Amino acid sequence: MPTEPDGAHTSAAELNRTQEAILAAYAELIEELGTDDVSFRLIARRAGVGERTVFRNYQTRVDLLLATAAWIERTVFAREESRSIFDMPLAIREAMERYDRRPELAHVVAETTMRGVSGSAPSPRREHLDAMLRMEVPSLADIERRAIVAELAHIDSAATWVALRRELHMNRRDIADAAAWAAEAVLDPIRGRVG
Amino acid sequence: MADTVDTPTAILASAAVALRDRTFDDISYRSLGDAVGVSERTVYRQFPTRSHLLEGLAGWIEATEFPLPAFVTIPQFQVAARDRFHAFDAAPAFAFVCARAASISPTGEAEPSFLTRTIEGMLQAANPRLNARDLQRATAALLYFASAQFWARMRTSFDMDASETSDVFDRTVERALAALPAMSPAGG
Numbered sequence: 001m002p003t004e005p006d007g008a009h010t011s012a013a014e015l016n017r018t019q020e021a022i023l024a025a026y027a028e029l030i031e032e033l034g035t036d037d038v039s040f041r042l043i044a045r046r047a048g049v050g051e052r053t054v055f056r057n058y059q060t061r062v063d064l065l066l067a068t069a070a071w072i073e074r075t076v077f078a079r080e081e082s083r084s085i086f087d088m089p090l091a092i093r094e095a096m097e098r099y100d101r102r103p104e105l106a107h108v109v110a111e112t113t114m115r116g117v118s119g120s121a122p123s124p125r126r127e128h129l130d131a132m133l134r135m136e137v138p139s140l141a142d143i144e145r146r147a148i149v150a151e152l153a154h155i156d157s158a159a160t161w162v163a164l165r166r167e168l169h170m171n172r173r174d175i176a177d178a179a180a181w182a183a184e185a186v187l188d189p190i191r192g193r194v195g
Numbered sequence: 196m197a198d199t200v201d202t203p204t205a206i207l208a209s210a211a212v213a214l215r216d217r218t219f220d221d222i223s224y225r226s227l228g229d230a231v232g233v234s235e236r237t238v239y240r241q242f243p244t245r246s247h248l249l250e251g252l253a254g255w256i257e258a259t260e261f262p263l264p265a266f267v268t269i270p271q272f273q274v275a276a277r278d279r280f281h282a283f284d285a286a287p288a289f290a291f292v293c294a295r296a297a298s299i300s301p302t303g304e305a306e307p308s309f310l311t312r313t314i315e316g317m318l319q320a321a322n323p324r325l326n327a328r329d330l331q332r333a334t335a336a337l338l339y340f341a342s343a344q345f346w347a348r349m350r351t352s353f354d355m356d357a358s359e360t361s362d363v364f365d366r367t368v369e370r371a372l373a374a375l376p377a378m379s380p381a382g383g
Contacts, residue, residue, distance in 0.1 A: 034300065037245065062220060103300070110298035114347050116291035123352035147363045150353050151340075151370075159344050162298050164335055167311055177328075178335040185336070185374035186367070 015071070019057055021047040023071040026064060031104045036065060062115075069112035072105050077158070085132040085152075086191070089183035092156045093176045099161035100172040109158040123153040137190050151186045155179055203241045205231045207255040210248065214288045219249065219295070246302050253296030256289045261343075263310060272317060273368055276341040277361040283346045284357040294347035314338055322377065329375055336371045340364050 015023070025047035029038045043064075044051040058064035077098055082091045099106035129149045133140060140148075154160070156179075164175040200208070209230040213222045224238040231238075242248040261282050264275040283290035315334045319325065325333075339345065341364065349355040349363065 035244070035246075107298065107300040111295055114291065114294040114298045114344055116287065116294075116347060116351055123348060126352060146353070147366050150349060150355070150363050151367055153352065154340070154345055154348055157348075159298050159348075160339065163339050163342065163344060166297065166301055166305070167308060167338060168331070168335055169307065170331070170335070174331065178332045181332045181374070182336040182339075182367075182371065185370040188370060188374060 018047075018049060018053060019067070020071075021049065022054055022057060022064075023068045024075075026068045027072055027076070027105060027108070030068075030108055031102070034104055036108060040064075065108070066112055069109045072109055073158075076102055076105055077109070081128060082132070085129065085136055085148075086187060088129070088152055088156065089180040089187070092152075092160075092183050093180040095156060096161050096176040096179050097172060099158050100165075100175065103165075106158045106161050110162040113157065113159060123157070125156060126153050129153060136194050138195075139193060140190065148186055148190070152183060155183050155186070202231065202233060202237065203251065204255070206233075206238055206241060207251050210252050211256060211259075211289070214292065219252070219292055224248075244302070246299055249292070249296045249299060250302055253293045256293055260286055260289050261293065263341075266313070267317065267320075269317060269321060269368070269372070272314070272337070272341075273365055276364055277357070279341070280346050280357040280360050280364070283343060284350075287350070290343050291347060293343040297342065297344055310341075311338055314341075322375065325375065333371050333375055337368060340367045 022043060026038065026043050029043060029046055030036050040054045040061075041051050044054045047054070054064070058067060077095070079091060079095060079098075082088055126149055129152055130145065133145050133148060137145075160179050161175055164170045164178060170178065206227050209227050210219075210222055213226065213230075224242075225235045228235045228238045242251060261279055263279055266272040266275045311334065314337050315330065318330055318333050318337070345364065346357075346360055349360040353359075355363070
């Protein structure tokens with residue numbers, strides 16, 4: 001996975017090559033073994049680094065898991081940013097299909113966003129949603145804009161894919177459909193209020 | 196512990212107590228065994244992986260701490276969800292466990308939950324001639340927005356309390372119903 005030197009990723013710190021190798025290795029192993037309960041030793045071996053190097057970069061398993069989830073979102077589940085808020089249902093449909101193709105990684109991302117730990121920010125795209133709404137529907141009251149952002153942020157997540165698969169046993173097509181439908185419903189009141 | 200409580204239940208009850216001063220990840224099988232008076236191996240036999248323990252614990256918490264009040268109509272459902280969001284606020288450590296358990300790779304094949312069936316039945320009663328596709332869409336939306344996962348995201352990402360979260364939830368319900376053919380919110 002090539003690292004972009006100009007920091008095209010929107011996340012926090014830039015990763016060095018060792019960290020990238022560790023996170024990529026952990027993600028690979030999670031997918032192969034179907035569990036995140038993998039020893040640091042095995043991760044180190046797969047990454048081609050010493051076990052101590054892993055510990056130095058990620059003191060606890062939780063640190064490692066959070067960093068890996070963020071990396072997975074940025075790389076495996078990377079997407080082109082939407083330009084219009086009204087494109088979100090389409091982006092969400094595509095995201096659900098992506099999650100469905102890599103279910104183990106989708107679970108990792110979903111679970112880490114639900115830990116209530118300060119290091120895990122469950123809604124990284126929140127600012128972008130807010131910016132699009134301010135630009136396209138400037139007449140929107142703060143409270144309504146906040147609600148729309150919250151609703152779309154909730155729908156546009158790996159947790160959505162997991163919930164619909166776990167609770168309703170829906171298949172890829174139905175999950176994509178239901179998520180897109182919900183996003184359209186959220187946007188219905190403002191379709192005729194642009195500019 | 197009363198003699199009538201079986202071992203897995205005793206273990207889960209003990210884990211729930213441990214959540215008061217530790218995160219789930221810091222609760223060891225050994226400490227659970229000690230607290231209940233069984234061996235660590237017994238705990239592993241009941242919960243072969245930590246995912247099993249997480250799911251079991253969430254189930255126990257949902258049943259004992261967060262039962263969703265009964266509802267038949269859509270307005271009743273909204274009140275029930277609001278009440279439960281407030282219950283989550285009052286016991287956030289428990290609520291995050293439920294949110295997390297709902298997000299992991301399932302350890303077994305589960306039946307659709309009672310809540311799923313109830314929401315589906317509620318929507319069908321409000322519009323008996325609703326097509327299956329729209330019924331599935333609306334059931335999914337209502338279920339997912341009434342969930343601990345929604346509460347968790349509103350809290351950690353948007354700093355919302357239960358009242359604000361409930362307001363967003365109510366708005367979502369309105370929007371979902373408005374997207375369906377001729378739904379009556381007061382139906383049922």
